[in-house]
Amino acid sequence: MIYSKNSSINVKNKNNYKLAKKLKSIGKRVVLDFYKFLEKSKILKIYEKILEESIDKDNLPKHIAIIMDGNRRTAEIYGKDRYYGHYLGAEKVREVLKWARELGIKVVTLYAFSTENFNRPKEEVNKLMELFEKKFYEIANDKEIHKYKVRVRAIGRIHLLPENVQRAIKYAEDKTKNYNNFFVNIAIAYGGQQEIIDAVKNIAWKVKIGEINPEDIDKELIDKHLYTADLEYPNPDLIIRTSGEERISNFLIWQSSYSELYFCDIYWPLFRRIDFLRAIREYQRRQRRFGR
Numbered sequence: 001m002i003y004s005k006n007s008s009i010n011v012k013n014k015n016n017y018k019l020a021k022k023l024k025s026i027g028k029r030v031v032l033d034f035y036k037f038l039e040k041s042k043i044l045k046i047y048e049k050i051l052e053e054s055i056d057k058d059n060l061p062k063h064i065a066i067i068m069d070g071n072r073r074t075a076e077i078y079g080k081d082r083y084y085g086h087y088l089g090a091e092k093v094r095e096v097l098k099w100a101r102e103l104g105i106k107v108v109t110l111y112a113f114s115t116e117n118f119n120r121p122k123e124e125v126n127k128l129m130e131l132f133e134k135k136f137y138e139i140a141n142d143k144e145i146h147k148y149k150v151r152v153r154a155i156g157r158i159h160l161l162p163e164n165v166q167r168a169i170k171y172a173e174d175k176t177k178n179y180n181n182f183f184v185n186i187a188i189a190y191g192g193q194q195e196i197i198d199a200v201k202n203i204a205w206k207v208k209i210g211e212i213n214p215e216d217i218d219k220e221l222i223d224k225h226l227y228t229a230d231l232e233y234p235n236p237d238l239i240i241r242t243s244g245e246e247r248i249s250n251f252l253i254w255q256s257s258y259s260e261l262y263f264c265d266i267y268w269p270l271f272r273r274i275d276f277l278r279a280i281r282e283y284q285r286r287q288r289r290f291g292r
Contacts, residue, residue: 044274051277055103059284061237063107064100065259067251068093070243070267077267083127088269090135097184099276101148107183107233111251115157115191129162132188136168140175149181155227156190157198183232190227192253199225228255235259238283240276242268258290 068089075085093110100108113132118125139145139152154169161169169188202225206212212221228234235255239248244265248256262279266272 044272048274048277051274051281055277055280056284057104060104060280061260061283062105063109063233063236063238064105064279065109065111065236065239065252065256066096067111067239067241067249068268069241069245069249071269073243074267074269082124083131085269086128086131090131092269092271093135095273096271096276097150097182098144099273101150101182103280105182107185107231107236109155109185109187109236109252111187111190111249113156113188113190114250115160115189115194116250118160118189129165132161133165133168136165136172140168140172145176146179149179150176150184151179151182152176152184152186153231154186154188155231156188157194158189160189180232185228185231187251190251192248192250195227196222196254198227222254226254228252237288238262238279240264240279242266242271242275258288260286260288 071085071089072082073085074088075082078084097108113128117128136152136154144150145152152172154173158166158169169186199222203212203217203221207214207217223229223234226234235257236252236259238261239252239256239259240262241248242264244263246263248261252259260283262282264271264275264279266275
């Protein structure tokens with residue numbers, strides 16, 4: 001057997017990495033258990049009530065967009081596969097939409113699946129597509145959706161999705177197309193840069209055939225050629241990202257020019273009403289300048 005000092009170091013590094021990963025997982029479980037303890041106690045409910053009373057109902061964001069990050073890491077905490085995390089994330093959507101609607105928010109846009117997400121392992125993507133199909137049909141037949149007149153729309157390169165998912169999306173959109181009390185937009189197969197590219201191509205074609213003069217191209221014209229052109233309040237007032245990452249990841253990059261950004265450490269499936277209220281409280285503390 002040939003002894004290699006470097007190989008010995010590599011083994012130690014691997015062992016240290018495994019140990020660190022295990023300790024990190026244990027630490028997350030401790031935090032998770034602590035959250036559960038708080039939720040069962042009255043402490044969190046009292047704090048939630050105080051937070052809600054601090055919210056100015058006359059200064060709410062009309063449109064909140066959410067980057068739902070942390071599904072896979074939540075699954076890791078529970079020792080489950082990635083699909084379990086995505087399932088928990090999908091279930092959380094129902095709760096958050098209820099909080100938003102009850103508070104008086106008019107529009108919520110959810111970043112569900114980016115164009116880059118197609119590069120994930122095939123099995124994970126296939127499972128996600130199955131989940132999307134199921135959830136769009138559930139939305140379309142949800143009594144709460146119809147009771148509160150919620151309109152559901154999908155934005156993105158929908159043609160890239162499997163046909164069964166496209167059918168489910170169309171079904172949900174058709175079933176809710178006449179509602180206007182509350183708007184839910186699902187960004188799926190969506191990429192902000194690609195959205196702008198598609199808009200530019202569309203405008204360039206119209207210039208070529210003489211439908212548009214180059215001198216007429218301005219911000220308003222580009223707005224009309226984005227995926228969000230037909231949406232109520234297309235520009236988000238507030239963007240929330242969960243999981244502790246501090247970037248917008250190619251999400252609504254044109255529409256978010258003057259959006260307020262709020263980042264929180266908690267993973268999306270573990271997102272609580274107090275986290276939602278904190279985001280709105282922070283939004284109300286800021287002075288929006290709109291470039292002035």
